[in-house]
Amino acid sequence: xxxxxHLPLSPACRKVRLAxxxxxxxxxxxxxxxxxxxxxxxxxxxxxxxxxxxxxNGLVIADSYAICEYLDEAYPDTPLLGRTHAxxxxxxxxxxxxxxxxxxxxxxxxxxxxxxxxxxxRGNPDAGALRAGYANLxxxxxxxxxxxxxxxxxxxxxxxxxxxxAAAHLSCLDYIGDIDWSLNxxxxxxxxxxxxxxxxxxxxxxxxxxxxxxxxxxxxxx
Amino acid sequence: xxxxxHLPLSPACRKVRLAxxxxxxxxxxxxxxxxxxxxxxxxxxxxxxxxxxxxxNGLVIADSYAICEYLDEAYPDTPLLGRTHAxxxxxxxxxxxxxxxxxxxxxxxxxxxxxxxxxxxRGNPDAGALRAGYANLxxxxxxxxxxxxxxxxxxxxxxxxxxxxAAAHLSCLDYIGDIDWSLNxxxxxxxxxxxxxxxxxxxxxxxxxxxxxxxxxxxxxx
Numbered sequence: 001x002x003x004x005x006h007l008p009l010s011p012a013c014r015k016v017r018l019a020x021x022x023x024x025x026x027x028x029x030x031x032x033x034x035x036x037x038x039x040x041x042x043x044x045x046x047x048x049x050x051x052x053x054x055x056x057n058g059l060v061i062a063d064s065y066a067i068c069e070y071l072d073e074a075y076p077d078t079p080l081l082g083r084t085h086a087x088x089x090x091x092x093x094x095x096x097x098x099x100x101x102x103x104x105x106x107x108x109x110x111x112x113x114x115x116x117x118x119x120x121x122r123g124n125p126d127a128g129a130l131r132a133g134y135a136n137l138x139x140x141x142x143x144x145x146x147x148x149x150x151x152x153x154x155x156x157x158x159x160x161x162x163x164x165x166a167a168a169h170l171s172c173l174d175y176i177g178d179i180d181w182s183l184n185x186x187x188x189x190x191x192x193x194x195x196x197x198x199x200x201x202x203x204x205x206x207x208x209x210x211x212x213x214x215x216x217x218x219x220x221x222x
Numbered sequence: 223x224x225x226x227x228h229l230p231l232s233p234a235c236r237k238v239r240l241a242x243x244x245x246x247x248x249x250x251x252x253x254x255x256x257x258x259x260x261x262x263x264x265x266x267x268x269x270x271x272x273x274x275x276x277x278x279n280g281l282v283i284a285d286s287y288a289i290c291e292y293l294d295e296a297y298p299d300t301p302l303l304g305r306t307h308a309x310x311x312x313x314x315x316x317x318x319x320x321x322x323x324x325x326x327x328x329x330x331x332x333x334x335x336x337x338x339x340x341x342x343x344r345g346n347p348d349a350g351a352l353r354a355g356y357a358n359l360x361x362x363x364x365x366x367x368x369x370x371x372x373x374x375x376x377x378x379x380x381x382x383x384x385x386x387x388a389a390a391h392l393s394c395l396d397y398i399g400d401i402d403w404s405l406n407x408x409x410x411x412x413x414x415x416x417x418x419x420x421x422x423x424x425x426x427x428x429x430x431x432x433x434x435x436x437x438x439x440x441x442x443x444x
Contacts, residue, residue: 045315046365047323059308063322065287066314074307085296086281092288093267100285100322101269143268 002027005041005052007034008206009115009175011107012064012099013051014168019071019161021199023078027053035120064099068161080161091155094147094162098169102140107169109133110178115211134178141184148190159194167194171203175213181222188222196220224249227263227274229256230428231337231397233329234286234321235273236390241293241383243421245300249275257342286321290383302383313377316369316384320391324362329391331355332400337433356400363406370412381416389416393425397435403444410444418442 004020004027006013020027032041032050045052045062053061053070061067072081082088110133113125144166147154155162170191173179181188194200204218216222226242226249228235242249254263254272267274267284275283275292283289294303304310332355335347366388369376377384392413395401403410416422426440438444 047315047319049323059311061311062315063318065318066311069291069314070307070311073310085292088295089281089283089288089292092291093269093284096285096287097269101271 002056003030003054004028005030005032005044005054006050007031008208009111009172010050011103011111011165011168011172012049014171014203015099015161015165016051016053016064016067016071017203018164018168018199019068019080021202022080022159022164022197023071023075025071025075065095068095072161080159080164082155082158082160087156087158087160091160091162094155094160095165098162098165102166102169105136106133106140107172109136111172111176114176114178115208118210119208137173137178141187144190145184145187149186154190163190163194167191167200171195171200174217175206176211177214181216192220192222195222224278225252225276226250227252227254227266227276228272229253230430231333231394232272233325233333233387233390233394234271236393236425237321237383237387238273238275238286238289238293239425240386240390240421241290241302243424244302244381244386244419245293245297247293247297287317290317294383302381302386304377304380304382309378309380309382313382313384316377316382317387320384320387324388324391327358328355328362329394331358333394333398336398336400337430340432341430359395359400360405363409366412367406367409371408376412385412385416389413389422393417393422396439397428398433399436403438414442414444417444 002025004013004016006017006029008031017029032038034041034048034050037048042048044054044060047062049063051064051067053067055061061070068080072079082091109129113129113133117123117125151157153159153163154166170179181191195204224247226235226238228239228251230253239251254260256263256270256272259270264270266276266282269284271285273286273289275289277283283292290302294301304313331351335351335355339345339347373379375381375385376388392401403413417426
């Protein structure tokens, strides 16, 4: 069986899980405690990060960017990157927006500070980082809301990897109670649509020990 | 004429310039002072970052990941991402290594602290960041050296986007005098081969005002 090495609250891993589910590619999840730096795992991915996809034929693909591009090349049914050059450019621009800009400005400041530090025993969250994360979140929510208001899905008329990347980040922040859904109706409507997809169900079922999500986290009618 | 909006010492822009040259795609460079947040530029790329590629047919592509994937799709001669799934996974893993991990651990701590802060008048470099950057650089140089020693090019038998991404980062650090080439012969030999390619010539000619590179910067026999 195909294996996805992952961590439950990693946005990059959630993006890949959603992509696999949307493409109806069966896989098994294996949680990797990356901080233990297991030798066999480092041999698969010297960067020591998740996600890593192990195909049944032995092909190992490390990094969520490499995995998602591979999935659209190897399993072209249900394309998630768009068809025309313009569509693909827009999907990838938005994937980079979330995986690069949003990660740097928001996810790292909030989720990494609050959850990862706690889990790794690296002390308390840095107050400056939290302040920056909350401040940065606002313009991102506005931009997301604007996209959701003017388009059927974030990158255009079709669901794409851009929606999955964005929803992956938001779902992790939602788990730690950092998203105020009353701030933007268009964003909330869009997220409700993504959240209702069958591909999202396993993600709503994720629980990490010592950290209970707010009640609305798994509620489709939040 | 095709236009690449860029900054001379941006590793992401240099990677795209190298890819365009290797593919013999003609283009014009236009420097964008991104910190001025010019409205016309933000309309092309709301993230406000370079590189942005403007095709002659009006197609605008923002973000170096989106641009490089587009270039290999639209101009498949001289492929830079490899041919088989395994080759492509390896090229993309290494591109992510440099554009994500190396950026976070090294480039941001050294180049952003020393050069960008100065340019933007944001004060002196943070001593802790510089220390972290120099400490992180060492294992990266070892890994680069190991790749260069065991393979013809970083990702395998062919020159690929992995070499261009890595060389783009190293060339920016070399410009500010932060690479000690005596540390690793295999890395130096590999870099000398990339540096000697015609695609690299314009990059060696880059000069930014107020910052002179060390003498060996443009020397092919360094």
